[in-house]
Amino acid sequence: MTQSYxxxxxxxxxxxxxxxxxxxxxxRKVLVLERRYLVGGAAxxxxxxxxxxxxxxxxxxxxxxxxxxxxxxxxxxxxxxxPLDSYWVPxxxxxxxxxxxxxxxLREEVRRHSKRDAEMIPKYNQMMYHIANAVKPxxxxxxxxxxxxxxxGARTLSEFGKHLQSLDKKTFHQLSKxxxxxxxxxxxxxxxxxxxxxxxxxxxxxxxxxxxxxxGTAYVLLHHYMGELDGAFTAWGAQRGxxxxxxxxxxxxxxxxxxxxxxxxxxxxxxxxxGRAVGVVLEGGEEIYAKTIASGAxxxxxxxxxxxxKDLPDDLVSAIDKFKFRGSSGxxxxxxxxxxxxxxxxxxxxxxxxxxxxxxxxxxxxxYDDAKYGAFSKRPYVDxxxxxxxxxTMAPPGKHxxxxxxxxxSYNMPxxxxxxxxxxxxxxxxxxxxxEFMPNLKDIILHKQVLTPWDIEQEIGLTxxxxxxxxxxxxxxxxxxxxxxxxxxxxxxxxxxxxxSGVHPGGGITSGPGRLGAMEILRDGN
Amino acid sequence: MPRQTPFHSRTNALCESQNWVEWSGFFSxxxxxxxxxxxxxxxxxxAGLFDVSPLFKYFIRGRDAVALMNRVITRDASxxxxxQIFYTAWCDDEGKIIDDGTVARLGDDFxxxxxxxxxxxxxxDNAFGMEVEIEEVTDAYGALALQGPTSRDLLQxxxxxxxxxxxxxxxxxxxxxxxPVNISRNGYTGDxxxxxxxxxxxxxKVWDALIETGVAYKLMPAGMVALDMVRIEAGMLLLDxxxxxxxxxxxxxxxxxxYELGLGWMVNLKxxxxxxxxxxxxxNARGPATCTVGLEIDVLALEKVFVQNSMxxxxxxxxxVDTLPVYSDSDQRDHIGRATSGTWSPVMKxxxxxxxxxxxxxxxxxxxxxxxTVEARRYAVPATVVKMPFFDPPRKRG
Numbered sequence: 001m002t003q004s005y006x007x008x009x010x011x012x013x014x015x016x017x018x019x020x021x022x023x024x025x026x027x028r029k030v031l032v033l034e035r036r037y038l039v040g041g042a043a044x045x046x047x048x049x050x051x052x053x054x055x056x057x058x059x060x061x062x063x064x065x066x067x068x069x070x071x072x073x074x075x076x077x078x079x080x081x082x083p084l085d086s087y088w089v090p091x092x093x094x095x096x097x098x099x100x101x102x103x104x105x106l107r108e109e110v111r112r113h114s115k116r117d118a119e120m121i122p123k124y125n126q127m128m129y130h131i132a133n134a135v136k137p138x139x140x141x142x143x144x145x146x147x148x149x150x151x152x153g154a155r156t157l158s159e160f161g162k163h164l165q166s167l168d169k170k171t172f173h174q175l176s177k178x179x180x181x182x183x184x185x186x187x188x189x190x191x192x193x194x195x196x197x198x199x200x201x202x203x204x205x206x207x208x209x210x211x212x213x214x215x216g217t218a219y220v221l222l223h224h225y226m227g228e229l230d231g232a233f234t235a236w237g238a239q240r241g242x243x244x245x246x247x248x249x250x251x252x253x254x255x256x257x258x259x260x261x262x263x264x265x266x267x268x269x270x271x272x273x274x275g276r277a278v279g280v281v282l283e284g285g286e287e288i289y290a291k292t293i294a295s296g297a298x299x300x301x302x303x304x305x306x307x308x309x310k311d312l313p314d315d316l317v318s319a320i321d322k323f324k325f326r327g328s329s330g331x332x333x334x335x336x337x338x339x340x341x342x343x344x345x346x347x348x349x350x351x352x353x354x355x356x357x358x359x360x361x362x363x364x365x366x367x368y369d370d371a372k373y374g375a376f377s378k379r380p381y382v383d384x385x386x387x388x389x390x391x392x393t394m395a396p397p398g399k400h401x402x403x404x405x406x407x408x409x410s411y412n413m414p415x416x417x418x419x420x421x422x423x424x425x426x427x428x429x430x431x432x433x434x435x436e437f438m439p440n441l442k443d444i445i446l447h448k449q450v451l452t453p454w455d456i457e458q459e460i461g462l463t464x465x466x467x468x469x470x471x472x473x474x475x476x477x478x479x480x481x482x483x484x485x486x487x488x489x490x491x492x493x494x495x496x497x498x499x500x501s502g503v504h505p506g507g508g509i510t511s512g513p514g515r516l517g518a519m520e521i522l523r524d525g526n
Numbered sequence: 527m528p529r530q531t532p533f534h535s536r537t538n539a540l541c542e543s544q545n546w547v548e549w550s551g552f553f554s555x556x557x558x559x560x561x562x563x564x565x566x567x568x569x570x571x572x573a574g575l576f577d578v579s580p581l582f583k584y585f586i587r588g589r590d591a592v593a594l595m596n597r598v599i600t601r602d603a604s605x606x607x608x609x610q611i612f613y614t615a616w617c618d619d620e621g622k623i624i625d626d627g628t629v630a631r632l633g634d635d636f637x638x639x640x641x642x643x644x645x646x647x648x649x650x651d652n653a654f655g656m657e658v659e660i661e662e663v664t665d666a667y668g669a670l671a672l673q674g675p676t677s678r679d680l681l682q683x684x685x686x687x688x689x690x691x692x693x694x695x696x697x698x699x700x701x702x703x704x705x706p707v708n709i710s711r712n713g714y715t716g717d718x719x720x721x722x723x724x725x726x727x728x729x730x731k732v733w734d735a736l737i738e739t740g741v742a743y744k745l746m747p748a749g750m751v752a753l754d755m756v757r758i759e760a761g762m763l764l765l766d767x768x769x770x771x772x773x774x775x776x777x778x779x780x781x782x783x784x785y786e787l788g789l790g791w792m793v794n795l796k797x798x799x800x801x802x803x804x805x806x807x808x809x810n811a812r813g814p815a816t817c818t819v820g821l822e823i824d825v826l827a828l829e830k831v832f833v834q835n836s837m838x839x840x841x842x843x844x845x846x847v848d849t850l851p852v853y854s855d856s857d858q859r860d861h862i863g864r865a866t867s868g869t870w871s872p873v874m875k876x877x878x879x880x881x882x883x884x885x886x887x888x889x890x891x892x893x894x895x896x897x898x899t900v901e902a903r904r905y906a907v908p909a910t911v912v913k914m915p916f917f918d919p920p921r922k923r924g
Binding site for chain 2: 390
């Protein structure tokens with residue numbers, strides 16, 4: 001039996017769902033095909049053990065575009081994000097650093113470490129605020145082709161230029177530095193306290209196989225400054241029930257507009273006839289036809305797996321083969337019998353925020369050194385979040401789930417043996433490292449889930465386990481994402497579009513690629 | 527200096543912010559932490575615990591208790607079953623609202639009334655010739671409001687009573703952590719929630735049990751700042767914010783009727799005489815002069831106003847109580863009413879406002895303009911009349 005749709009969206013990740021929601025809202029008959037048993041892609045919550053819900057991969061929300069929240073009425077569909085208001089770091093000497101969102105509390109805490117930094121950090125934040133505000137509109141632009149921008153592209157570039165001109169001269173210089181320097185070098189110009197630099201530098205390396213001292217990482221700092229919660233600049237938050245709740249809200253919105261979502265439906269390839277996409281073939285041979293096909297998968301899957309290379313221009317094939325995925329992050333999700341105790345923590349209220357294992361700049365850079373040649377960090381950077389400190393829906397009363405985002409790991413780490421042995425060794429290194437700071441941890445672990453980049457690829461489908469669907473380095477952003485000339489959500493195959501995090505504005509729970517992809521599809525009259 | 531409620535030793539120990547205000551003669555915490563936002567989120571995700579002891583409380587007992595209640599309140603007290611609670615208004619002779627509160631029927635001839643303002647005189651004066659005993663019991667009971675999605679599960683851990691069978695606006699007598707309490711299922715948050723009354727000497731024990739067991743249920747003590755945000759989301763009116771008491775208003779223009787406040791549903795014109803009935807009957811026939819409405823401010827339009835001032839959109843971080851003009855036109859020529867309280871709702875991602883407008887503008891979907899001040903300039907920002915309560919989850923009644 002064959003069915004026909006106006007549009008098929010491949011992949012029910014949050015971007016695919018977003019694209020489907022916008023298309024359905026515009027009156028299109030839309031079908032979303034998801035390989036797994038549930039939607040969400042990397043933004044999923046799964047009850048891996050009875051009563052314990054894990055934010056399997058992605059775990060916090062900030063970059064979700066406010067226009068998407070509004071236009072799809074996501075709050076009505078279940079979006080509920082609670083702000084996380086402190087970043088807490090245990091130092092190796094037993095002291096702590098607590099970076100509060102509240103400016104007065106932050107100043108007092110930083111004064112303990114450095115009086116100079118207590119004055120500089122607000123200045124730094126102010127500078128980043130201005131830069132982020134000037135650069136942020138770019139998140140809503142369709143990247144023009146700089147080689148031949150056309151009228152529309154020229155308009156985009158000039159509008160962006162105007163935003164940049166709103167920066168004063170000094171801030172503009174800082175922007176130039178951000179575009180070129182390493183995160184740590186850039187921060188060192190502002191902040192003297194080592195542990196603060198370590199903590200602030202972390203945002204430069206998330207999801208990227210680079211160290212805080214690698215040039216180019218300063219830009220990734222900025223990327224993390226473009227988020228907001230209810231208009232509160234750079235605030236990060238946790239979704240009720242985990243990030244799967246965000247995907248569910250988008251899915252619910254999509255369904256309310258009439259989109260159909262089919263799980264356990266793995267797309268094997270896109271049907272191309274005379275240079276035009278006409279449908280998809282599912283695993284098992286079922287063919288489904290549609291006027292438009294949009295891929296929410298990453299660029300490698302979109303172009304190299306779902307299509308035949310002969311249907312594509314050579315330069316694009318070559319660009320996609322060079323596109324850097326090299327997943328460098330892993331995840332360890334733990335079910336805990338009780339709340340953990342950090343030996344350096346003076347106030348249990350910090351457990352409600354983020355806890356960061358990054359006691360010094362050298363510690364973080366050393367973690368990269370370990371991983372540079374294809375291993376995992378012996379003592380990794382870990383971003384710890386215990387959603388059950390505020391969310392009653394993810395574990396039985398009194399019990400907890402702890403999400404540990406880990407950097408670095410490598411896609412293949414053969415020195416530890418086969419895949420199972422690699423996973424075990426990696427998981428043990430993470431838990432051993434955490435135990436240095438949380439002596440009771442091993443006693444309270446009830447269950448664990450360990451994901452290396454390879455596991456993320458197997459489970460979620462992200463090539464080489466890159467959480468952003470391709471690294472967020474400058475050479476892979478905006479009009480380079482995923483390849484020069486093909487950054488406007490279109491592809492060389494007519495009626496075949498991209499709408500995943502491998503296109504602008506990139507990774508993280510932004511819904512940006514999904515929305516912009518849908519807009520371009522509609523613009524083409526599809 | 528304000529007095530201390532029976533929970534003060536406990537609330538004081540937890541009140542990091544030391545941000546107290548006076549509420550009906552008592553110390554009341556505005557926030558417990560420096561910032562209210564966790565308390566707000568706890569109410570909508572876990573549970574919030576409020577000390578509402580300052581509410582004025584009265585016992586009305588005796589053969590004519592029903593008659594007195596029926597003479598004072600606008601609803602029909604004879605319809606209030608034992609174990610049931612009415613939310614109701616009471617008015618003066620002109621049909622202008624004096625106060626609103628709850629009336630709970632503890633027995634056939636026994637009511638408990640709560641009020642925001644002192645009401646003893648009003649009850650006594652209206653009891654002329656009746657066989658009824660009126661007692662102010664404000665200090666005889668400490669009161670807590672436990673509100674939020676986990677409140678039932680949390681409370682159930684501490685009592686043998688079956689809370690799943692306790693319906694909305696019903697109450698029961700039971701023991702909580704061994705302490706005799708009266709638990710009613712109602713509140714001022716629009717969420718699943720309970721109010722708990724206990725004798726002062728036992729209050730600390732009740733508080734301690736709730737706080738200790740509450741950890742697993744994500745309970746936080748919560749103050750008035752968070753409460754004001756959730757009550758606006760719930761579309762619940764606040765005295766001296768959304769309306770004034772006719773008994774304390776200095777000028778006629780400050781007075782309002784239940785019809786004007788959207789409380790017409792609680793005016794029972796068919797029952798025997800009650801104070802204000804004649805005036806309310808006449809008002810009902812001709813229609814109210816203004817109507818209370820929910821407004822949703824167009825945030826995109828508000829953002830444009832900020833952008834005109836070279837600023838990114840700024841949303842109110844907490845609720846406000848004010849009197850802002852409402853217009854029918856963007857030129858601010860045709861004044862049609864007022865906005866009385868508002869909040870950005872983090873849970874709904876909407877900027878919601880309670881206001882009063884001329885009846886012809888009260889229809890759902892009508893566009894009006896609310897004055898907003900940005901950088902010392904006044905702007906008329908479009909807003910749409912929407913249904914109240916703004917936030918109305920099934921768990922509230924379910």
